[in-house]
Amino acid sequence: MSEETIPIDYVMEAASGPHFSGLRLDGRLSSPPSSSTSSPAHRYSVSSSFAQADANTPKQPFVIGVSGGTASGKTTVCDMIIQQLHDHRVVLVNQDSFYRGLTAEELERVHEYNFDHPDSFDTEQLVDCIEKLKSGQSYPVPIYDFKTHQRCVDSFRQVNASNVIILEGILVFHDQRVRNLMNMKIFVDTEPDVRLARRIRRDTVERGRDINSVLEQYAKFVKPAFDDFVLPSKKYADVIIPRGGENHVAIDLIVQHIHTKLGQHDLCKIYPNVTVIQSTFQIRGMHTLIRDQDISKHNFVFYSDRLIRLVVEHGLGHLPFTEKQVVTPTASVYTGVDFCKKLCGVSIIRSGESMENALRACCKGIKIGKILIHREGDNGMQLIYQKLPNDISERHVLLLDPVLATENTSNEIRGSVDCSYKQGG
């Protein structure tokens, strides 16, 4: 392995850091592995560069609060927003996860416990969670069990920092400290009788209740608390969605607004030669696979190749063409096109300085025509773009995702690009 490459296991470990959303296994390594062929300096600089990339993340996450009565369709609306924001990393935090959990005494008299009162939530912990996520740190969110009314003692959901944080719950607008953390507040407004019907079905099917206890709890606690706390907090909403998840128009408008706020399109407006390759769940699925510390080397190479192929194909689509005529086996003339320039591939580890050096080294005598950004790794790449030298002759540069900077890329893929460069550390 050359001085400039980094062991795959380490690259993947570093890449599983806090710039990813979603679940993360507890107890993952966060320090470099002890046995490795790369120099300690290399290993240290990769580790610190990831931490740095996080601290330097230019924008704070966009925090959306979604409130509404029980069974109004909050979760459904959140799922629809997440689906439509597929090209951004989004995490969903449920206020329910911050239920305090009942003491033995309270459990004995569970029918007298008011789960709809603000005091039943640990709001300090909820605030701490959102503040940490906003500042780019990950957070161990508790797991609450609606059947036992307890939190799991030995497990939690490790939520990582993301572009968008959605906080959902009946009382997320009640406390001013929580409201102040939000950039957008949505209230899902559904008729009480529809909500009650849904709640009866959901609580008997999913939460282990019988109809009588659901109705009793509804009359004693749920409805009064809705009138006292949930409904009055509706006035804080920026957007009210009647009919919840059925309201596709409202959800489309909200998603459009979030896209604008995240400034994805502005990047392309400011830098006309930047092209962002839209992410899809399929692409993110492959990124997830290659970053998994348990992936086999064979699968790592297989999925890396598939990802690189997407970038290469996209890059080829940006090359200029000239007309070319060929003679077919039946002796007719076919007028087609031929590339008139070549691609230059650059694989970069996500670090401001080393990326710049990589580009400078790679692009000596080359003018950068188009820059392709693969969304999964675009933070570092936006950074480097702003520092690019512009005194170089004409060629196209293709930036591959940093985690793919290994020597395992297949020859077939390597053959698609004119020149490649590997930079580690």
Ligand SMILES: Nc1ncnc2c1ncn2[C@@H]1O[C@H](COP(=O)(O)OP(=O)(O)O)[C@@H](O)[C@H]1O
């Ligand atoms: N538009 C809808 N039509 C029919 N059922 C729905 C609709 N929206 C939600 N539901 C169902 O109602 C129940 C509660 O919805 P959910 O989105 O979990 O509400 P909340 O998060 O506000 O409690 C779920 O069982 C869900 O499948």
Ligand SMILES: O=c1ccn([C@@H]2O[C@H](COP(=O)(O)O)[C@@H](O)[C@H]2O)c(=O)[nH]1
């Ligand atoms: O142990 C518990 C905790 C909560 N509840 C009820 O849940 C709803 C809130 O959840 P939604 O998904 O927003 O409906 C709240 O009205 C509580 O009454 C519970 O029954 N048991």
